[in-house]
Amino acid sequence: MLILGLSIGLSLVMLIAHQAVSNKISSVKDSIGNTITIAPAGFSGFSQVNNSLTTAQLAKVQALPHVTNVAETLTDRLTTIGSTSPSSFFNQSSSGSSSANNMTSLTSPVTISTGASGSGSGSGPQVHLFISGGGQLPTNFSPPVSIEGTNDPTQLNGTALTITSGTAISGTSSSDNAMVSKDMASKNNLKVGSTFTAYSTTLTVAAIFTSGTQAGDNNVIVSLPTEQSLSGQSGDVTSAVATVNSIDNLASATTAIQNVLGSSADITSAETQANQTVQPLNSVKTVSFYSLVGAVIAGSIIILMTMIMIVRERRREIGILKAIGASNLRVMLQFMSEALTFTILGAAIGLIIGVVGGNPVTQMLVSNSTTSTTSSTQGVVTRFGGPGGGGFGGNFSKHAFGLANVGSNLHNIQADIGWSILLYGFGAAVLIAVVGSALAGWMIARVRPSEVMRSE
Amino acid sequence: MLKVVKVSKEFASGDGHVSAVDNVSFEVPDGQFVSIIGKSGSGKTTLLSLLGTLERPTKGTIEVGGRDVAGLSDHTLVAYRRQKIGFVFQSYNLLPNLSALENVMLPLCFAGVTRRDRKQRAQGLLDEVGISGDKQNRKPSRLSGGEQQRVAIARALANKPSLILADEPTGNLDSETGKMIFELLHNLARSENTTIVVVTHDLSIAGKTDESFRLQDGKLVTK
Numbered sequence: 083m084l085i086l087g088l089s090i091g092l093s094l095v096m097l098i099a100h101q102a103v104s105n106k107i108s109s110v111k112d113s114i115g116n117t118i119t120i121a122p123a124g125f126s127g128f129s130q131v132n133n134s135l136t137t138a139q140l141a142k143v144q145a146l147p148h149v150t151n152v153a154e155t156l157t158d159r160l161t162t163i164g165s166t167s168p169s170s171f172f173n174q175s176s177s178g179s180s181s182a183n184n185m186t187s188l189t190s191p192v193t194i195s196t197g198a199s200g201s202g203s204g205s206g207p208q209v210h211l212f213i214s215g216g217g218q219l220p221t222n223f224s225p226p227v228s229i230e231g232t233n234d235p236t237q238l239n240g241t242a243l244t245i246t247s248g249t250a251i252s253g254t255s256s257s258d259n260a261m262v263s264k265d266m267a268s269k270n271n272l273k274v275g276s277t278f279t280a281y282s283t284t285l286t287v288a289a290i291f292t293s294g295t296q297a298g299d300n301n302v303i304v305s306l307p308t309e310q311s312l313s314g315q316s317g318d319v320t321s322a323v324a325t326v327n328s329i330d331n332l333a334s335a336t337t338a339i340q341n342v343l344g345s346s347a348d349i350t351s352a353e354t355q356a357n358q359t360v361q362p363l364n365s366v367k368t369v370s371f372y373s374l375v376g377a378v379i380a381g382s383i384i385i386l387m388t389m390i391m392i393v394r395e396r397r398r399e400i401g402i403l404k405a406i407g408a409s410n411l412r413v414m415l416q417f418m419s420e421a422l423t424f425t426i427l428g429a430a431i432g433l434i435i436g437v438v439g440g441n442p443v444t445q446m447l448v449s450n451s452t453t454s455t456t457s458s459t460q461g462v463v464t465r466f467g468g469p470g471g472g473g474f475g476g477n478f479s480k481h482a483f484g485l486a487n488v489g490s491n492l493h494n495i496q497a498d499i500g501w502s503i504l505l506y507g508f509g510a511a512v513l514i515a516v517v518g519s520a521l522a523g524w525m526i527a528r529v530r531p532s533e534v535m536r537s538e
Numbered sequence: 539m540l541k542v543v544k545v546s547k548e549f550a551s552g553d554g555h556v557s558a559v560d561n562v563s564f565e566v567p568d569g570q571f572v573s574i575i576g577k578s579g580s581g582k583t584t585l586l587s588l589l590g591t592l593e594r595p596t597k598g599t600i601e602v603g604g605r606d607v608a609g610l611s612d613h614t615l616v617a618y619r620r621q622k623i624g625f626v627f628q629s630y631n632l633l634p635n636l637s638a639l640e641n642v643m644l645p646l647c648f649a650g651v652t653r654r655d656r657k658q659r660a661q662g663l664l665d666e667v668g669i670s671g672d673k674q675n676r677k678p679s680r681l682s683g684g685e686q687q688r689v690a691i692a693r694a695l696a697n698k699p700s701l702i703l704a705d706e707p708t709g710n711l712d713s714e715t716g717k718m719i720f721e722l723l724h725n726l727a728r729s730e731n732t733t734i735v736v737v738t739h740d741l742s743i744a745g746k747t748d749e750s751f752r753l754q755d756g757k758l759v760t761k
Binding site: 398399402403404405406407408409410412530531532534535 | 645697
């Protein structure tokens with residue numbers, strides 16, 4: 083009985099783990115969303131772009147089946163007037179126009195700290211830089227200001243924006259209106275209606291927003307045509323995020339986009355990233371499934387052996403029942419009901435084991451399987467804050483951050499034990515009883531009533 | 539009328555066959571109390587199994603009330619046994635986890651009698667065989683050998699069978715109790731007009747039956 087209980091308990095624990103992991107995989111995929119990131123081939127952060135995308139190419143993407151929206155973005159960095167250019171300090175090139183024209187009257191809200199242990203202070207975005215040889219930043223150094231031209235000002239790199247004051251600009255008009263982040267507005271004393279200069283042009287603050295991300299809070303947003311015009315990159319786009327109508331169509335849409343854009347773009351599907359992220363969970367899912375099958379088989383064998391033993395011991399009783407008029411079916415049903423009772427008692431023990439052990443076992447399996455993945459995703463988080471990405475935005479670092487969050491949250495699996503699990507457990511117990519007593523039933527049918535005479 | 543015509547029963551044994559019952563024929567009128575005697579291994583129990591349709595004969599026919607029961611299907615045989623045959627065994631063969639009353643109710647349950655009716659009938663039968671009051675609710679292990687055999691007889695009578703087959707019904711009882719059980723069966727044969735076939739070693743009992751058949755090596759040698 084105890085062994086059967088353990089077997090049923092193990093079945094339930096594995097069922098609970100399987101369901102919890104399946105739910106987690108679904109929720110991870112749902113949380114990552116049904117988006118596809120498109121970037122020029124070889125593009126990373128603000129590195130040199132050799133093959134920029136164009137709005138004409140992305141118009142073909144927009145026309146593809148299942149693609150509901152393509153948010154196009156042209157990103158540039160502006161240097162604060164009177165400060166040392168970050169490009170000259172880091173001795174690296176920036177994308178797009180790097181001419182003296184890309185100056186702004188705005189000062190970045192990002193606080194820079196240097197050294198081995200220092201950390202920035204203040205309420206705005208913070209970046210910590212490690213400078214080789216223990217050097218110091220120039221006194222007039224100011225972090226660059228990111229300016230994003232986008233045809234979809236409701237979001238920034240896939241993250242929805244919250245307008246705190248003013249009205250969102252149109253992403254397709256060529257007006258000189260801009261949206262600034264709350265931190266940027268605070269740093270530069272801007273309100274809706276205030277003006278500032280960028281690319282030697284006066285822009286008017288139409289709205290102030292919050293993005294909920296550090297990178298987003300160092301941004302100025304203008305319409306895509308405006309940015310293309312101001313930066314002199316007519317028709318160019320540095321990145322795009324295509325939204326697909328259903329996560330089920332993500333794979334086919336990704337393939338279609340790859341076919342349209344060919345080698346000129348790097349296509350990163352959220353599904354691919356999600357699959358890589360949940361790979362350890364899939365392993366746990368597989369392990370729990372096979373363990374479930376194994377436990378059910380073990381339980382069936384226990385019942386089978388027990389019933390065979392019972393039938394052998396009670397051949398005489400079976401013979402008596404048949405001799406006094408019981409049919410084979412009647413005797414088989416009696417023994418099967420005994421097997422069912424036996425199994426239900428085992429299931430009661432198993433349910434207790436399942437309820438008590440379901441969550442810890444699930445956590446343990448997931449914890450052991452996701453340790454390596456979490457380590458790797460944490461590496462992505464570290465790069466996010468470094469000078470390579472500059473901490474100043476980019477779809478890749480944003481996605482990496484999202485996946486890193488998912489990776490670190492893989493451990494946070496709560497195994498729910500509801501009625502459905504209990505019903506599944508009961509169903510499994512009945513299945514075990516039926517399977518386990520099937521051979522016993524066949525043996526019962528073969529017992530001849532005359533055996534009751536011969537055994538005397 | 540029980541009519542046994544040239545009945546044989548062979549069993550496979552090693553390379554060949556063994557005839558447990560060999561070309562046996564006899565007739566028993568309704569309501570008669572007959573005995574079958576013979577040494578151990580003479581085929582008495584096999585013959586009783588054939589009469590009770592627990593085994594099928596290799597050859598011959600067994601007619602009960604003009605109907606050849608040897609040719610019935612397995613399904614029909616179950617119903618036939620339930621309605622027409624009552625068994626009494628040497629070691630009683632009561633189900634140990636059921637009370638005396640429940641043991642008697644069991645064949646009635648198989649026959650589809652309602653719970654109320656089967657309880658009433660079982661109580662009446664137990665009263666008739668001398669198991670009354672508290673004893674009816676006792677498990678077999680708390681009854682004496684004679685009492686257990688009385689319960690077994692009450693169980694055999696439950697569905698009002700036309701034929702009762704008793705295999706050494708007094709074999710496990712002392713002589714006094716054996717006589718009482720024999721009297722009980724004899725009285726039942728008279729009162730219920732039930733044909734009773736008893737297999738026994740006890741020649742004194744066999745001598746008191748209406749008719750006696752002797753088996754030797756599977757063959758009927760004397761009547």
